[in-house]
Amino acid sequence: xxxxxxxxxxxxxxxxxxxxxxxxxxxxxxxxxxxxxxxxxxxxxxxxxxxxxxxxxxxxxxxxxxxxxxxxxxxxxxxxxxxxxxxxxxxxxxxxxxxxxxxxxxxxxxxxxxxxxxx
Numbered sequence: 001x002x003x004x005x006x007x008x009x010x011x012x013x014x015x016x017x018x019x020x021x022x023x024x025x026x027x028x029x030x031x032x033x034x035x036x037x038x039x040x041x042x043x044x045x046x047x048x049x050x051x052x053x054x055x056x057x058x059x060x061x062x063x064x065x066x067x068x069x070x071x072x073x074x075x076x077x078x079x080x081x082x083x084x085x086x087x088x089x090x091x092x093x094x095x096x097x098x099x100x101x102x103x104x105x106x107x108x109x110x111x112x113x114x115x116x117x118x119x
Contacts, residue, residue, distance in 0.1 A: 019097070020087035025049070031076040037095035037108045038088045040074070042066040047082030051075065071108055 002012055006021050018038070025031075025047070033052070042051075044064045051058045053066055053074040060066060060076075068074040070089070091097070094115050095108065106114070 016090055017087050018089070018091050020085065023082070023084045023086055025076075025078040025082040025084070027078055027081060029078040029082075031074075032099070032101075033073050033075040034099035034101055035071055035073045035105075036068075036088065036098075036100060037111075038070050038091045040068045041087050041089070042068075042076075043085045045083040045085060047078065047084075048080040049076050049078040049082055051077075073102065 002010075004011055004020075009019060011018055042060070042065070044060045044062055044066075046062050048059070048061045051060050051066055051074065053068045054072040058064075058066060066074070070092075092108070094112060094117075096105070096111070105111070
């Protein structure tokens with residue numbers, strides 16, 4: 001069983017997780033509305049916040065797991081000092097890392113039409 005750390009994220013090929021991190025947020029911090037080309041999961045370790053995922057509002061607290069499907073928007077407003085672990089599922093081929101934004105970034109299916117794939 002391999003060990004992975006936030007600074008050394010060499011996941012084995014069989015892993016269904018390809019990136020993760022530990023986020024520490026102060027009260028009032030905001031994670032802007034965005035989406036990803038892969039699924040994203042947040043585990044709240046401590047603190048609280050108000051999230052929107054896939055158009056549904058949630059109050060998050062310790063022990064909660066928020067699951068957001070690839071391509072769906074999500075955001076967070078921190079209401080109590082928060083520690084959360086976030087991780088990404090398997091990134092599809094040609095998937096883009098980082099926060100993507102409606103109106104600026106194409107949905108994945110449309111983006112794929114712009115990618116030149118070697119024959």
